[in-house]
Amino acid sequence: MQEPSQRSNELAVKLKAFMAEHIYPNERRYFLEAERLGPWSVYPVVQELKPKAKEAGLWNLFLPVKEDPNGLSNVDYAPLCEIMGRSLFAPEVFNCSAPDTGNMETILRYGTEEQKEKWLKPLLEGEIRSAFAMTEPDAASSDARNIGSSIVRDGDEYVINGRKWYTTNSTSPACKIMIFMGKNKPEGEDPYRRQSMILVPRETPGVKVVRALPVLGFYGVPDRAAEVVFDNVRVPASNMLLGEGRGFEIAQGRLGPGRIHHCMRLIGLAERVLERMCRWAELREPFGQPLSEQSVTRERIAESRIAIDQARLLTMNAAHMMDTVGNKEARREIAMIKVAAPLMAQKVIDWGMQMFGGGGTNNDHFLTAAFATARLLRLADGPDEVHRNQIAKLEMRRHRNTDPATTGGEATVLDLEDAERMASEGLWPKPAGFDA
Structure with missing residues (x-):
C-alpha cells in the first residue's frame, strides 16, 4: 500500500503545530459562540483563524491532484484530514469542511468556466460558503x-x-x-x-x-x-x-471523496477521545483504585486501540484504491469504511462518555458533540444499511465470477450416494457402542 509523500508528512507537522497553537486553545470559545450566537451567525473565532491558516499554507488541502496540479492524492490528504478531524471546528478554519469541499470539487470537476469564476473562485478564497x-x-x-x-x-x-x-x-x-x-x-x-x-x-x-x-x-x-x-x-x-439527467453521475463523483474525508475525520476524533480516556483513567480513583487499574477500563482502551487502527488501515486502503484504480473500482472499499468508521467512533466515544461519568454527558469534555457527529455520520452520505447492501451485492458478484474448483469455495450438499459410500468406507466417525 502506498505511503504518504514527503510533502504530506511536512504538511502534517505544520498542521499539528497549528492545531496546538490555535485550534485546541480556542475550542471552548468556539462552542460558547455557537451556543450564544446560534446557527444563524458567523462565529468570530473561525473568522479570526482563517487568515492565519491561509498564511501558514494550510488552506484548501482537500483539492485533488487530478483536478489541481498543486493538489494532493487521497493517500496524501487522508492523514491531514485525520489531524483536522481531531477538532470539530478545525476543518472550516482550513477551508476543508463539508459541504464546501464537496461543492467545490463538484464545480471544479463538472462546472463551466463561467460557473467556476462566479462561484468556485470565492469559495476557494473563503469569501463565501x-x-x-x-x-x-x-x-x-x-x-x-x-x-x-x-x-x-x-x-x-x-x-x-x-x-x-x-x-x-x-x-x-x-x-x-x-x-x-x-x-x-x-x-x-x-x-x-x-x-x-x-x-x-x-x-x-x-x-x-x-x-x-x-x-x-x-x-x-x-x-x-x-x-x-x-x-x-x-x-x-x-x-x-x-x-440534464446527469445528477446521479455527479453524485457518485462527489460522494466518494466526501465519504473518505468523513471517515478520516472520525478516526482523528476517536484518536483524541482515546487519548483523553487514557489520561482520565489515571486521574480518577473511585473506590480507592485508579480507573487505569480496573480491568474493564483496560479492556475498553485496548479494544479502542484495535478498532481505531483497523478503521485507519481500511481507510488508507480505500484511499490507495481510489488513487490507483479510481472511485468506481474502489466503491466496495469506500462502502466498507463508511460503515466501519462511524460505528467505531461511536463506540469509542460512548466508552469515553462512560468513563467520564456525569461529566461525559455535558460538553465540558466535548464528548457529546463528538458523539452526535459520529451518530449523524451513520446516516449522512448514505446510511449503514445502504452501504452494507452494496458490499454484499459486490461480494456475491465477485464470487459468482470465481471458479470454485480453484478456490475450494463450492457450496454444495453432499449427495446421498457419496454419503453412503463414505460411511461404508469408515470415513464417518461412529459413536461409542454403536454397531451399524
Missing part, C-alpha cells in the same frame, strides 16, 4: 430515486420547486450558493437519468430557509443542518451542472 440540497423530509432519501423536487425548463430559465432538509450550512450568513438536486425528467426510462443538479444562489426569490435543525440537540455544530423550501425559484439555464 455553500450548501447542498439533496435530502427531503417527504421521501426515503437514502434512495435518491425517490427525490420528488422538480427542475422544469421554461425558456432560458429553470423553475425549481421542492422541500429539502439537512441542507447543510444554509443558515450561515456566508452561504451564497446551493447545489440543488431534483428531477427534470420524471418519466424518463432510466431511473438514474431523471435527476439533475443545478446551482441556486441563496438570495434567489423563492428560497426560504425555514428553520435550523438540531443534531441530537446541537444547533450549528459543526454543520448547520436546516430545512429549506424552494417555491417557484427561477435560475438561468446556464446554472445547470454538466447537463
Whole structure:
C-alpha cells in the first residue's frame, strides 16, 4: 500500500503545530459562540483563524491532484484530514469542511468556466460558503430515486420547486450558493437519468430557509443542518451542472471523496477521545483504585486501540484504491469504511462518555458533540444499511465470477450416494457402542 509523500508528512507537522497553537486553545470559545450566537451567525473565532491558516499554507488541502496540479492524492490528504478531524471546528478554519469541499470539487470537476469564476473562485478564497440540497423530509432519501423536487425548463430559465432538509450550512450568513438536486425528467426510462443538479444562489426569490435543525440537540455544530423550501425559484439555464439527467453521475463523483474525508475525520476524533480516556483513567480513583487499574477500563482502551487502527488501515486502503484504480473500482472499499468508521467512533466515544461519568454527558469534555457527529455520520452520505447492501451485492458478484474448483469455495450438499459410500468406507466417525 502506498505511503504518504514527503510533502504530506511536512504538511502534517505544520498542521499539528497549528492545531496546538490555535485550534485546541480556542475550542471552548468556539462552542460558547455557537451556543450564544446560534446557527444563524458567523462565529468570530473561525473568522479570526482563517487568515492565519491561509498564511501558514494550510488552506484548501482537500483539492485533488487530478483536478489541481498543486493538489494532493487521497493517500496524501487522508492523514491531514485525520489531524483536522481531531477538532470539530478545525476543518472550516482550513477551508476543508463539508459541504464546501464537496461543492467545490463538484464545480471544479463538472462546472463551466463561467460557473467556476462566479462561484468556485470565492469559495476557494473563503469569501463565501455553500450548501447542498439533496435530502427531503417527504421521501426515503437514502434512495435518491425517490427525490420528488422538480427542475422544469421554461425558456432560458429553470423553475425549481421542492422541500429539502439537512441542507447543510444554509443558515450561515456566508452561504451564497446551493447545489440543488431534483428531477427534470420524471418519466424518463432510466431511473438514474431523471435527476439533475443545478446551482441556486441563496438570495434567489423563492428560497426560504425555514428553520435550523438540531443534531441530537446541537444547533450549528459543526454543520448547520436546516430545512429549506424552494417555491417557484427561477435560475438561468446556464446554472445547470454538466447537463440534464446527469445528477446521479455527479453524485457518485462527489460522494466518494466526501465519504473518505468523513471517515478520516472520525478516526482523528476517536484518536483524541482515546487519548483523553487514557489520561482520565489515571486521574480518577473511585473506590480507592485508579480507573487505569480496573480491568474493564483496560479492556475498553485496548479494544479502542484495535478498532481505531483497523478503521485507519481500511481507510488508507480505500484511499490507495481510489488513487490507483479510481472511485468506481474502489466503491466496495469506500462502502466498507463508511460503515466501519462511524460505528467505531461511536463506540469509542460512548466508552469515553462512560468513563467520564456525569461529566461525559455535558460538553465540558466535548464528548457529546463528538458523539452526535459520529451518530449523524451513520446516516449522512448514505446510511449503514445502504452501504452494507452494496458490499454484499459486490461480494456475491465477485464470487459468482470465481471458479470454485480453484478456490475450494463450492457450496454444495453432499449427495446421498457419496454419503453412503463414505460411511461404508469408515470415513464417518461412529459413536461409542454403536454397531451399524
